[in-house]
Amino acid sequence: MTNEAEMQSNFIYQMILKDVEAGKHGGRVHTRFPPEPNGYLHIGHAKAALLNYNLARQFDGKFNLRFDDTNPIAEEEEYVESIIEDLRWLGVDWEDRLFFTSDYFETKFAFAKRLIEAGQAYVCDLSPDEIREYRGTLTEPGTPSPFRDRSVDENLALFERMQKGEFPDGARVLRAKIDMTSGNLNLRDPVLYRILHAEHHRTGDAWCIYPMYDFDHPFTDALEGITHSLCSIEYSDHRPLYDWVVENAVKLMPDVVKARSEQTEFARLNMSHMVLSKRKLRRLVEEGHVSGWDDPRMPTISGLRRRGVTPDAIADFQDRVGVARADSLVDLRMFLFSIRNDLEATALRKMVVLEPLKVVITNWPEGEVEWVELENIPRDESAGMRTAPFSGEVYIEREDFMEDPPKKFHRLSPGDEIRLKGAYAIHCHDVIKDDEGNVVELHCTYDPKTRSGNDTSGRKIRGVAHWVSAPHAVEVDVRLYDTLFVEQDPETVGEDLRDVLNPESLMTLTRVPAEPSISALTPGSRVQFMRKGYFFLDPEEDHGDGLIFNRIVPLKDTWAKIKKKQSQ
RNA sequence: UGGGGUGUGGCCAAGCGGUAAGGCAACGGCCUUUGGAGCCGUCAUCCCAGGUUCGAAUCCUGGCGCCCCAGCCA
Numbered sequence: 001m002t003n004e005a006e007m008q009s010n011f012i013y014q015m016i017l018k019d020v021e022a023g024k025h026g027g028r029v030h031t032r033f034p035p036e037p038n039g040y041l042h043i044g045h046a047k048a049a050l051l052n053y054n055l056a057r058q059f060d061g062k063f064n065l066r067f068d069d070t071n072p073i074a075e076e077e078e079y080v081e082s083i084i085e086d087l088r089w090l091g092v093d094w095e096d097r098l099f100f101t102s103d104y105f106e107t108k109f110a111f112a113k114r115l116i117e118a119g120q121a122y123v124c125d126l127s128p129d130e131i132r133e134y135r136g137t138l139t140e141p142g143t144p145s146p147f148r149d150r151s152v153d154e155n156l157a158l159f160e161r162m163q164k165g166e167f168p169d170g171a172r173v174l175r176a177k178i179d180m181t182s183g184n185l186n187l188r189d190p191v192l193y194r195i196l197h198a199e200h201h202r203t204g205d206a207w208c209i210y211p212m213y214d215f216d217h218p219f220t221d222a223l224e225g226i227t228h229s230l231c232s233i234e235y236s237d238h239r240p241l242y243d244w245v246v247e248n249a250v251k252l253m254p255d256v257v258k259a260r261s262e263q264t265e266f267a268r269l270n271m272s273h274m275v276l277s278k279r280k281l282r283r284l285v286e287e288g289h290v291s292g293w294d295d296p297r298m299p300t301i302s303g304l305r306r307r308g309v310t311p312d313a314i315a316d317f318q319d320r321v322g323v324a325r326a327d328s329l330v331d332l333r334m335f336l337f338s339i340r341n342d343l344e345a346t347a348l349r350k351m352v353v354l355e356p357l358k359v360v361i362t363n364w365p366e367g368e369v370e371w372v373e374l375e376n377i378p379r380d381e382s383a384g385m386r387t388a389p390f391s392g393e394v395y396i397e398r399e400d401f402m403e404d405p406p407k408k409f410h411r412l413s414p415g416d417e418i419r420l421k422g423a424y425a426i427h428c429h430d431v432i433k434d435d436e437g438n439v440v441e442l443h444c445t446y447d448p449k450t451r452s453g454n455d456t457s458g459r460k461i462r463g464v465a466h467w468v469s470a471p472h473a474v475e476v477d478v479r480l481y482d483t484l485f486v487e488q489d490p491e492t493v494g495e496d497l498r499d500v501l502n503p504e505s506l507m508t509l510t511r512v513p514a515e516p517s518i519s520a521l522t523p524g525s526r527v528q529f530m531r532k533g534y535f536f537l538d539p540e541e542d543h544g545d546g547l548i549f550n551r552i553v554p555l556k557d558t559w560a561k562i563k564k565k566q567s568q
Numbered sequence: 569u570g571g572g573g574u575g576u577g578g579c580c581a582a583g584c585g586g587u588a589a590g591g592c593a594a595c596g597g598c599c600u601u602u603g604g605a606g607c608c609g610u611c612a613u614c615c616c617a618g619g620u621u622c623g624a625a626u627c628c629u630g631g632c633g634c635c636c637c638a639g640c641c642a
Binding site: 009010014034035036038068070071073074127128131132135136137138139140141142169170172173175182183184185186187188191193194195196210212213214216217233234235236237238239240265267272319320321322323324325326327328329330331333334335336337338340344345349351378379408410411419420421422423425452453455461462463464465466528530531532533555556557558559560561562 | 573591606
């Protein structure tokens with residue numbers, strides 16, 4: 001589905017192409033994906049990871065996975081593992097280049113000292129509150145720290161004492177000496193190192209000072225030889241600082257720097273009916289609105305995986321969405337299209353009746369069973385055929401019968417007929433109701449002349465329904481998932497998630513009849529329940545005595561649309 | 569005149585001075601033993617106002633809208 005022309009039209013591809021042609025970075029392309037191990041990856045991260053990975057591949061370059069673990073307070077090993085698992089599942093390949101930014105703490109410390117020696121950095125004793133005050137505001141310039149003009153020797157000594165653990169958290173920081181009057185707040189002497197007496201998931205207690213992102217990231221890019229450092233738009237303001245760090249690294253650490261890395265920003269992914277901020281996703285989990293980070297309704301990679309979405313569908317979706325700098329809110333239906341498009345060609349068809357209505361075929365020979373043939377995937381002969389038992393008692397969907405049908409209802413109603421897929425046409429004669437008037441059973445007759453593939457009736461039968469033979473039915477449980485949010489842009493609708501949560505995001509159906517061949521499915525299979533949707537046999541669930549299917553996405557429902565129009 | 573970014577159809581998104589790609593959605597039709605899939609068709613003058621030019625979505629000027637930035641988070 002990846003169209004060359006489409007890929008090449010994105011502005012980053014074109015920029016890199018230009019760079020390569022100009023021989024920049026010696027013609028090399030080296031990208032990276034730098035997640036912070038403080039949460040689970042979601043569909044938005046997949047965009048960034050795939051973009052970086054694909055660009056490297058397209059230019060025959062390299063791709064690194066690098067964990068941005070400069071903040072020991074937030075980061076945990078658990079997240080490292082889940083992120084690696086998710087990226088592998090997505091098909092992203094970093095070969096042997098798995099790095100942690102903490103791998104280079106020693107080199108970074110040395111670089112910081114060079115900066116001090118070059119008069120480019122100083123130790124500042126201001127408290128966090130004071131630093132904020134001195135920084136000024138968006139419209140007023142900042143004022144220089146009283147510690148800004150300390151001597152190199154004093155700075156060096158203090159910085160080393162910081163590193164030795166002589167000061168408590170927050171007592172001092174190392175700051176870059178740039179410009180307290182800049183309109184760009186990031187250049188008002190940004191903090192480079194802070195004191196944090198915290199256990200780091202990789203380095204333990206080896207360090208009590210940790211570099212800040214703005215210092216660490218550009219330097220690490222340069223160390224790893226990253227040529228094109230892609231990040232999201234909110235870092236645009238940081239680019240001058242990124243360049244400052246890289247330039248200084250080139251100047252002061254020429255022996256270890258492998259590239260004059262450059263940052264390019266692109267817009268992050270937003271999708272309708274979804275919330276993608278780490279904070280809100282966390283709240284969904286913590287407030288119990290979902291069963292966990294991998295709840296099939298979550299936009300996390302692990303959630304999508306459990307839902308049954310394939311990596312191919314995600315990649316196809318990213319290709320279709322493209323990459324640009326403008327803010328956007330992608331319609332969920334675009335994602336649903338990629339999911340259906342992917343499954344349409346590969347999912348075996350099964351018949352499962354989600355809301356059963358019993359049909360007794362009154363003229364069917366007592367006790368007789370006929371095994372009918374059905375295509376596994378229409379128009380794909382290589383997928384082969386299967387058989388399903390047909391008998392005198394079958395289930396059909398309740399919604400495939402209406403006592404008093406509206407126009408265009410090409411299904412079953414009293415006095416009318418419908419074809420049972422792959423079997424016979426049945427004609428409805430009697431409607432059996434309970435005391436409250438609910439339809440509980442239909443009495444129909446079948447027409448032997450309408451046998452599928454061999455219809456000699458001469459009649460044109462409009463409607464086709466799926467069905468399951470009652471005595472042969474295998475009972476399965478089904479989870480029907482819908483969007484977590486009813487709002488198209490829940491991200492902007494305030495804080496109380498309950499106001500926008502979809503109360504019907506999960507509907508569980510228990511022990512619904514399915515055709516017997518469904519038992520042969522292996523966990524992790526994706527199938528189409530004919531006329532209903534694509535479903536995933538959840539391998540994570542304990543099946544116990546029965547199968548549990550997650551609905552990945554429903555099929556398009558043209559009848560629902562017609563019905564809606566009729567009611568308007 | 570704090571700094572940065574961005575504005576092309578309902579939603580994404582090409583376009584790079586030569587007369588608006590493509591996808592999703594929608595709508596109409598064909599086809600169909602999944603009202604699925606498939607096929608055919610319909611659907612924009614490019615935030616606004618000036619200007620430059622034979623010619624502007626593309627260049628210039630001036631507006632307007634929206635997003636981001638005042639963590640010792642990333």
